Amino acid sequence: MSIIYDxxxxxxxxxxxxxxxxxxxxxxxxxxxxxxxxxxxxxxRPIWIHAVSVGEAIAIKGLASQLxxxxxxxxxxxxxxxxxxxxxxxxxxxxGDFLTYLPLDFSFxxxxxxxxxxxxxxxIAETEIWPxxxxxxxxxQVPVVTVNGRISDSSYGGYQLIKFFIRPILxxxxxFCVQSDLDALRxxxxxxxxxxxxxTGNVKFDINLDPPPELNVLTYRSKLWLGQLDKLLxxxxxxxxEEELILAAYSELLLVFPNLKLxxxxxxxxxxxxxxxxxxxxxFMPVLISSISGACPTCIHRxxxxxxxxxxxxxxxxxxxxxxVGGSMVKRGGHNILEPASLMKPIIFGxxxxxxxxxxxxxxxxxxxxxxxxxRELVHKVKEILHNNLLAKGLVQRAYELIIxxxxxxxxxxxxxxxxxx
Numbered sequence: 354m355s356i357i358y359d360x361x362x363x364x365x366x367x368x369x370x371x372x373x374x375x376x377x378x379x380x381x382x383x384x385x386x387x388x389x390x391x392x393x394x395x396x397x398r399p400i401w402i403h404a405v406s407v408g409e410a411i412a413i414k415g416l417a418s419q420l421x422x423x424x425x426x427x428x429x430x431x432x433x434x435x436x437x438x439x440x441x442x443x444x445x446x447x448x449g450d451f452l453t454y455l456p457l458d459f460s461f462x463x464x465x466x467x468x469x470x471x472x473x474x475x476x477i478a479e480t481e482i483w484p485x486x487x488x489x490x491x492x493x494q495v496p497v498v499t500v501n502g503r504i505s506d507s508s509y510g511g512y513q514l515i516k517f518f519i520r521p522i523l524x525x526x527x528x529f530c531v532q533s534d535l536d537a538l539r540x541x542x543x544x545x546x547x548x549x550x551x552x553t554g555n556v557k558f559d560i561n562l563d564p565p566p567e568l569n570v571l572t573y574r575s576k577l578w579l580g581q582l583d584k585l586l587x588x589x590x591x592x593x594x595e596e597e598l599i600l601a602a603y604s605e606l607l608l609v610f611p612n613l614k615l616x617x618x619x620x621x622x623x624x625x626x627x628x629x630x631x632x633x634x635x636x637f638m639p640v641l642i643s644s645i646s647g648a649c650p651t652c653i654h655r656x657x658x659x660x661x662x663x664x665x666x667x668x669x670x671x672x673x674x675x676x677x678v679g680g681s682m683v684k685r686g687g688h689n690i691l692e693p694a695s696l697m698k699p700i701i702f703g704x705x706x707x708x709x710x711x712x713x714x715x716x717x718x719x720x721x722x723x724x725x726x727x728x729r730e731l732v733h734k735v736k737e738i739l740h741n742n743l744l745a746k747g748l749v750q751r752a753y754e755l756i757i758x759x760x761x762x763x764x765x766x767x768x769x770x771x772x773x774x775x
Contacts, residue, residue, distance in 0.1 A: 382436055382439060382454045383454075385454040385456070386454045386455065386456055386457045387456070387457060387462060388456050388457075388462040388465045388466050390469050390470075394451065394469055394470065396428050396451060396471065397428065398427075398471055398473040399427060399428040399429055399430045399450075399451070399470065399472055399473065400420060400424065400427050400429055400430070400472065400473060400474050401429075401431075401432065401470065401472040401474065401475045401476065402416070402420075402429060402431050402432075402476045402478065403432045403455055403475070403478060403481065404431065404432070404438060404442060405435065405438060405455075405478070405481055406433065406434060406435040406437065406438035407437050407438050407441050408688070408689055409433075409438065409478040410433060410438045410441040410442045410478075411441060411557075411689070411692075412478060412479075412501060412556050413431075413445070413500075413556070414444075415556065415560075415561075415763045416476075416478075416500060416556060416763050416767070417429060417445050419763055419764065419767045420767065421447075423767055423770075423771055427473070428449045428450050428451070429446065429447075429450045429451075430450065430452075430453065430470055430472060431445055431446055431450065431451075431452050431453075432452075432453050432454055432455045433454060433455065434455050437622070437663055439452065439454065440663045440664060441663070441664060444664075451470070455483070455486075456486070458483045458484065458485045458486055459485065460485045460488075460489070463483075463486050463489050467490065467493060467495075472490075472495055473495065474495060474496050474497075474498065474770070474773070475490050475496070475497045476498050476499075476500055476770070477497065477499045477500070477502075478500055478501055479502060480499055480502045480503055480504060480508070480529075480536075482512075482522060482523070484518075484522045487525050487526065488522065488525065490525075491525040496773045497525065497526045497527055498526070498527060498528045498529075498530065498769070498770055499526055499529045499531075500553075500766045500770075501532060501555060501556045501557070501762070501766075502529050502530060502531040502532065502536055502540075503531060503532045503536045504536050504539040504540060504543075505686070505707065505708060506707055509539050509543075513543075516543060519543065523543055523544060523545050524544065524546070524549075528549055528550075528769055528773060529545060529549055529550045530551055530553040530762075530765070530766045530769055531550060531551070531553070532552070532553075532554060532555045533552060533711050534552055535711075536552075537551075551765075551769060553765040553766055553769070554759065554761060554765065555711070555712065555759070556762040556763050556766065557689060557712070558759040558760045558761075558762065559760050559762060559763040560691050560692065560695045560756065561695070562695055562757075564697075565668075565671040565696065569668065569671065570671050570672050573669055573671065573672040574672045576642075576645060577614060577616065577645075577672070578653075578656075579614060579672075580612075583612045583613075583614055584610065584612060584613045584614065584739060585613075585614045585615075585673045585674050585675075586603070586606075586613060586614070586615050586616070586673065586674070586675045586676075586735060587670055587672075587673035587675070587677070587693075588617050588618065588676075588677040589618045589666055589669075589676060589677070589678055589679060589688070589693070590618065590619075590620040590666070590678060590679045590680050590688035591617055591618065591619050591679035591680070592619070592679055592680050592683050592685045593624070593683070594683040595679050595680075595682050595683050596628050596631050596632075598727060598728040598731065599677070599731070600631060600632060600635045600657070601635070602728045602729075602731040602732045602735070603615045603637075603657070604635060604636075605728075605732045606732055606736070609736065610736075610739060613735075614658070615657050615658065616642075616657075616658040616659070616660060616669055616673075617632075617657065617659050617660070618659075618660035618666050618669065619659070619660070619661075620679065620680060620688070622660065622661045622662060622663055625641055625643075625660075625661030626641075626661075628659050629641065629659060632657040637656065637657040638653050638654055638656050638657070639659055640653065640656050640657065640658050640659065641659050641661045642658060642659065642660045642665070643661050643662050645658075666692075667696070670696050673693070673698050674698070674699075675698065675699050675701065675735060675738050675739070675745075676693035676698045676699070676700050676701070677700075677701045677725070677731065678690050678693065678700060678701070678702045679703075680705075680708075681702040681703030681704065681705050682703030682725065682726070682727070683703070683705065684705045685708075686705060686706065686707045686709070687702060687703070687705060687706035687707070687708050687709045687713065688708075688709070690702060690709065690712060690713065690716065691712065694721070694749075694752040694753065694755075697749045697752075697753055698749065699722075699723075699744075699748040699749055700716070700721075700722040700748065700752065701723045701724070701725050701731065701735070701738075702723075702724060703724065703725060703726060704724055704726050719751050719755055720747070720751055721748055721752035721754075721755055722748060722752065723737070723738075723748070
């Protein structure tokens with residue numbers, strides 16, 4: 354079976370190679386994916402946590418911290434697939450840990466990497482299925498655990514088509530800790546033993562709730578040249594097709610709120626220059642955050658700030674007065690609304706939140722967020738919040754209460770991991 358899968362994966366890799374080259378992804382991280390590891394690795398049977406990208410890397414912060422408490426003598430290996438996720442994960446590693454990229458799922462590469470790292474346990478954040486990796490871990494009797502697991506609509510449809518192939522791989526996972534009853538049911542339908550599935554909740558609710566220092570908030574507002582009367586709309590994790598709608602809405606909002614400022618934070622920061630062009634076409638003066646320095650130039654008029662750096666979105670969320678969470682006005686599935694909610698910001702998102710369905714439906718059912726389906730609705734919702742302070746405070750308070758009420762998934766996951774590690 355592994356030979357067939359290697360062949361299929363090889364064809365897929367060859368087809369994708371030109372795309373990797375054009376996007377500039379053939380870097381040191383790609384070499385790690387090919388199995389090139391440092392000559393000296395002294396990890397002494399570490400716990401390996403895999404977090405594919407930014408969202409998962411942020412979500413496992415509490416898990417990594419509690420694993421250190423549960424296993425004080427163990428080192429951690431943290432892997433990602435994306436470069437942005439890897440940069441976020443840099444903040445999770447301590448001295449002696451190892452930060453790397455997940456090896457490409459060729460059997461010979463996986464065997465080589467597992468021999469070098471020699472983990473005592475492999476933890477997957479959310480649900481990624483790598484057949485050769487999971488098979489090799491099973492042969493080595495290394496328990497595989499999925500935490501914060503979920504099966505999205507698109508993944509479930511795809512898995513159903515290859516159920517005969519994927520069922521034996523899923524059965525090699527010792528425990529699935531999933532977010533919801535629906536995720537549990539979908540895994541059962543795919544052939545996973547019910548005894549290996551536990552609904553533990555969403556670890557993203559276990560987000561840090563310490564308020565940001567006032568000095569930090571003032572620093573970031575000052576960096577954007579904001580005055581005391583200025584309001585800031587931060588549109589986070591936006592995707593192509595959304596920025597045009599946001600800029601159109603902002604043009605209309607400025608007619609009513611001339612002190613409203615806009616910051617767009619694209620999901621992929623390398624799109625900063627592209628968004629700059631869109632803003633300029635609309636008559637705005639684009640300002641890349643990476644280029645900001647000193648006092649506001651007198652030449653700046655109708656500025657639109659664009660976050661083209663990694664790891665600063667939470668800081669700008671903390672400086673915001675209103676947050677729109679992107680990937681939701683276009684059909685990308687949305688992004689994490691718990692981050693701005695934890696910072697007590699009123700939140701707006703679009704109708705396409707299928708990657709965060711449970712959370713978004715919970716927020717809407719409890720009147721803890723607003724939905725804007727298009728540019729005109731975004732104008733309307735922002736106006737509502739800016740005109741109605743009681744509405745803004747209510748959204749913030751109800752969202753915060755929902756986070757408090759739904760916390761606790763991380764310690765549940767740790768308890769299950771400890772039982773498997775005995």
